[in-house]
Each structure stands twice: as C-alpha cells, then as structure tokens.
Amino acid sequence: MERKSKGLSVWQLAMLALGTVVGGSFFLGSSVAIRAAGPSVLIAYVIGGFLVYFILTALSEMTVANPASGSFRTYTEQAFGRGAGFTVGWVYWTGLVLAMSSEATAASILIRGWYPRLSLPLLGIAIIVLVTLLNLLGAERLGKLESGLAAIKLSAIAAFVVLAVWLVARMWTGGLPAAGGQGAGAAAGYGALRGEPWMPGGIGGIAGSMLMVMFTYAGFEVLGLAASETRNPAVTIPKAIRLTMVLLIGLYLAAITALFLLIPRSLVSEEISPFVSALTLHGLGWTGTVMNIVLVTAILSTMLASVFGLGRMLRSLAEEGHTPAWMKDRTDIPYRGILVSGGAMLAALGLGLLLPQGVYLFLVSSGGFSLLFVYVVIMASHYRLRKRHGGPFGQGRGMRGFPYTSWLSIGGLIAIIVSMPLIPGQGGGLVAGLMFLLVFAALYAVGRIRRTSPVQSRKPTRQLSPVRPISPGFANAELSEELTEQKTKK
Helix, strand or coil, X not given: CCCCCCCECHHHHHHHHHHHHCCHHHHHHHHHHHHHHHHHHHHHHHHHHHHHHHHHHHHHHHHHHCCCCCCHHHHHHHHHCHHHHHHHHHHHHHHHHHHHHHHHHHHHHHHHCCCCCCCHHHHHHHHHHHHHHHHCCCHHHHHHHHHHHHHHHHHHHHHHHHHHHHHHHHHHHCCCXXXXXXXXXXXXXXXXXXXXXXXXXXXXXXXXXXXXHHHHHCCHHHCHHHHHHECCHHHHHHHHHHHHHHHHHHHHHHHXXXXXXXXXXXXXXXXXXXXXXXXXXCCCCCHHHHHHHHHHHHHHHHHHHHHHHHHHHHHHHHHCCCCCHHHCCCCCCCHHHHHHHHHHHHHHHHHHHHCCHHHHXXXXXXXXXXXXXXXXXXXXXXXXXXXXXXXXXXXCCCCCCCCHHHHHHHHHHHHHHHCHHHCCCCHXXXXXXXHHHHHHHHHHHHHHHHHCCCCCCCCCCCCCCCCCCCCCCCCCHHHHHHHHHHHHHC
16 A cells, blocks of 8 residues: 555654644643643643553554554454444544534634635635645655644744743743733732642542543544554554653643743633733733644644545545445545545535534534544454453553553543533534434444345455554544634624
8 A cells, every 4th residue: 555665763653643633722722621620730631641642552552463444443343343343434534524624614714814805615615625635645745744734833832831931930030020010910820830729620620621631632543543654563653652652741741831830720711822821911912923823733734634544544444345336445545535535524614604503513523522432442442352362462562551551541531521511512522423423323234234135135244454554633623613603703
C-alpha cells in the first residue's frame, strides 16, 4: 500500500501526533475544564494522560502485531465479529464527518472576523475542498505539512509559557505593574495558585472536567495507527509513544500552570480562549489576533488528519464488504474514500444551513461520543484478543499492569461518557451517538438477514487482511459549537 521504503522516524511520528492532538479544544475548550475544577484541573490532565498512555499502548501493541487497514475497526471485528466491526467503523466515520463539517464552520467564522465581506458558506466549502485535495497528495507529503502546522501550535504554547514566566518574574521584582495597572484583579491572578481553593468543585469538579480534558487529548491514536509508515514498528512506535507523552503532558501541565499564575479562575470565560484572557489581563490585548491565527491553524490541522483517517476507514470498510463495491480503492492512496468523505462533509455543511440550529448541533455533537466510544472499543478489543492469544502479542511484555489497567481504563472512559449530560451542550452528543450506534447496528442486522435469505447467495466471509492502518483525527465539536453559537448570537 502506501508503505515507504524510508519510513517515518521517531521524531516525525511524535511531531505528527502532537500536531493532531493539540487542537482548538485545548486553546479554547480548556476554559470549560478550568471553570469546573479550578487549579485541580491539573490532576484531571494527569489522569487523562494516564488514560491516553494505556489506550495508546494497547492500540500500538495490536498494530505492531497486525498493521491492519482499519486499525481499531479491524481489531474490533477480530474480537467481536463482523457486526461489531461494521457498526464501529460507520459510527466513527459518521460522527467525525459531522464534527469536521462543523470545524469548517468554526474556521470560517474566525477567518470572516478578518474579512467580513466573505461568504460564510463559501468559506466553509473552500476549506473542506482544500483539506480534501491536500489529502490526495498522499501520506508522506501530508506528514510534512502536518509537521509544519504542529510547529506553529507547539511554538504558541511554548511562547505562552515563556511569556508567563517573564511576566511573573517582572511582577516579583517589581519591574512591572500588576496586570498593567489593573489592580486587584491582577493581583488575584498572580496569586491564583495560593489565593484560591485548590479544589473549588471538590472531586465532582475534577470529574466534571474530565470530558473536556479528554477532548484536548483527542488525536493521540495517530501514533498507533501509523505503524506501516515506519522503518521498524516494533522499535519506533514505543519510542515515539514515550516521546509524545513526555512532550504532550509536559506542555499541557506547563501551560495550565502558567494560566493560573496569570489569571484567577473567576475571570476565565468559556466564550474566550483562557490564554487570550490571561494575556489581555496583563495589557497584551494584541495577542487575541495571534491566538485566532493559531486557532485556525489548529482547526485546519485537525481536519487534515481527520480526512486522512476517514478515507482509510472507508477503504477498510470497502475491503471487508461493508460498503458498495465501487468504493474499493486499489491504489496506494484511497482516492475514492477521501473524495467520498470530502463530499459527505460538504453535505453535512449544507445540513447546517438547512436544518434548525439546535438540530444541527445535536447531530454534530455526536463526534465527541464517537471518539470516546472508539477508545472504549480499543481497550475492550485489546483485552479480548490478548486473553484469546494467551499473552502479549509480541516478544515484549505488552501493556503494563494488564488486565487491571484495562479494567481501570474501560471503567474510567465509561464514567466520562456517562457524565456527558452533566456538561452543557454534551447531553445531545451522547443521545446522538447512541442513536447512530443503534441505527448502524440495525442496518447490519437487516443486511445480514437479507444475505442469509433463500433468495440471496451467501458470500464467504473475508479474512482480515494486514494492510495499511488509518489515522483518524479527533473530534473538536465543542470548539465548533462555541463558535457556531457565537455566530448565531451575532
């Protein structure tokens, strides 16, 4: 397939993962988690990091042993049967198509802030067409582009941390008036970690922040899904996982800590990026424009990686007979899967213009459910396949703490899914996600009945073929809902 003789290095894989993970949910959506948990949101980020590590380790263990085209969809099919593989693949594809169409709307709103005369629908169409065409260039070129976009986002976080340290140091030495002379509010911001309760919402606050924290980590699975692009997956993937986790958790914790050194929780607004609020409080209001540029970059990066995964998911579904035969791609790049996914995103964008706003956001929010649902499926599939295998899939010892870490991860993810209705705007995501789950399960059941009827000739079940894994992106539906609602208010 698209496997290259040279392959991706550990650093390239880590940069690809960081580029896909660090998206709009962190730059804007983290304010929801901060409001819920206060400074103790740092604990939520650590817990989320452990969950990510175990999910990623489980996925990479399966991927190194069998670099299959459908990745988690294929492993689900191996563990639980064709019906489960069909349902998981289509729930993921549908949820992500809807979420990414909303991401296009979010980016359009940001761009139109600079160019008010541009048409919002035309901007959305142009963005979707652009990311679709770029995906047709192939994995190697797309990886280079993603690395460039990742550099912008990571540099923005690192610059914020350095700037925060500089501001705090200036205030300590008396060289800078607190928050540019804004008085008590600035002093509270400077002393936030000392002057505010560490856990203002208690354990419930930490639990309530976990949904948005997991959204900010979304996209990490690209590491486990890129095994066939590496020189030596058994060596490269584990090293890339360790490097990514150190950089990701380190940057996140440093950035959130810097936030609390500059601004109190009470001044964080869910409608404005907390990074913009913190710097504006200290007389750096011009950072709003810079942060909007970073937000657009983050959204485009998310969409590029997501379309990459959507195309390969369709190819995997087609290869297993779960789509019409004409969707099968026999080239290295899944052109048909990419084009069909791009077309579906355009159709979903049209739904946003035709349907009432509430109905559209109800459908779009299913992207968050599909993401968490996939993570549960990854852990459940790994658990069942490893039990069936009788031990680790490779020569190593596999995931640490098995099976206890599997049980804890699955339980934690289910608890986060159940908590979705407690977060404003996410209850609809749970309902919509469950709706799609039931619809696709029913479609498979109906199709199976038709295939096994006397009129139909039953086709032999295909063997799962070890071909190239996919790289699904990550749902940032919360960011899109925030920006879309702002557009509606205007």
